Amino acid sequence: MKGDAYLKCIDPYCGLEYPITSTNIQCEKGHLLDVIYKNKPPSSLKEVFYKRRNPEGSIFNESGVWRFRELLNFCQIDTENIEECSKYLVSLDGAEGRLSKPYRMSKAADLIGMSNDNLWLQPEGYNPSGSFKDNGMATAVTHAKMVGAKKIVCASTGNTSASAGMFAANEGIKCDVYIPAGQIAPGKLSQAYQFGAQILEVDGNFDDALKQSLEDAQNHNGYTVNSINPFRIEGQKTIPFRALEYLNWETPDWIVYPGGALGNTSSCGKALMELYDWGWIKKIPRIAVINSEGASTLSDLYNGKFEGEELRWNKGKPNTELISRYYDHLDKEGLRPKTKATAIQIGRPANILKGLRALEFTDGVVTTVTDSQMLDGMSVVGLNGFDCEMASGATVVGIKKLIDEGVIQKDDIVVGILTGRQKDAMLPVDYHNNPENKFAKPPKN
């Protein structure tokens, strides 16, 4: 197994390689990295994963991340040997990904206007820290442990910091979190404090906080756990793995995510590229990314709303100058991302190139929704007895918009990811106190 996994630059015209123990998040030329596996896992593992749903006392079978450990075996260990797994794999007692699977939600299907049989929504908010981040944090912190890191560092709109803080506390390592002051949900901020993370308040937005955290991590020996870390992406591949397994590996037509820094889009793309390459799936689902109207970098560039050019991965030759000119334009005009869905209030998605690669591989689409639509999406999920936050509401109303536009067909099978749990207690209270809102149920005296 040793020597099976390594890091490789995503740019096919660069392709620099690094050993798996490297802590570089970019190649020397500044391109993002992928974890690459030399061996092709056999599809007979589908049976093994299914059997592990009866965990028989192993937290690594209970974990919805490590249950698929052969498909993310960057530690290059004997995955059947539980003692060896315990030495390497970081887990919150098997809780990450454990409660995640797709559900039917009839009221959401009604709002969207599609048959309840065709719509699956997968809540990732029931992870131990309350968001999908735990999937990728389990793997990133596993790598941090593998390289002997003493401190993990991240910038965050809230959920990453909660997840990083939780795993760091559990592993007994330090955690610094850079947050845009005053711009994160109170419930997320309080989690970071609760888990003993060191908060660093940045006067600016998430993009500014990320820049500062990356500089500080480099200068002060910190291990970055944002989604530009390729090991985060490995864990987040298990989000589509669980959906696919639940559907007996019959691929849906669409997988839909809210778009922020585009870690999810990237990881879904990588998961599908690998499964297709390994012969596990025959059809490639299309990815739809839903931006907030107030933080729409990907949508603007992908849909040709800036300078008229539709930005594409273009087989590894994306027009990166177009992206730079877009960012210069934002700076020059003083345009800052602005949405009440603070989780996705991001102007410079750090994984944009991996995101574009995923969209090209899956013939994906990108669209935007408004704040008030996202609140409706969040609220209708609640009416099915499930909890999610405002950014996750984008998935529901994004599907509706794409159905209304005829991009998604009514008989398509759609899996939407609900990325996080409600951590801004006043949002639903305010929503329901305003009788003008679509699903409002105001209090009575």
Ligand code: F0G
């Ligand atoms: N949904 C939620 C609930 C999030 O917290 C985030 C990102 C996203 C969607 C966007 O996902 O970055 O993979 O496109 N939150 C990050 C954070 C940025 O710091 O917690 P993405």
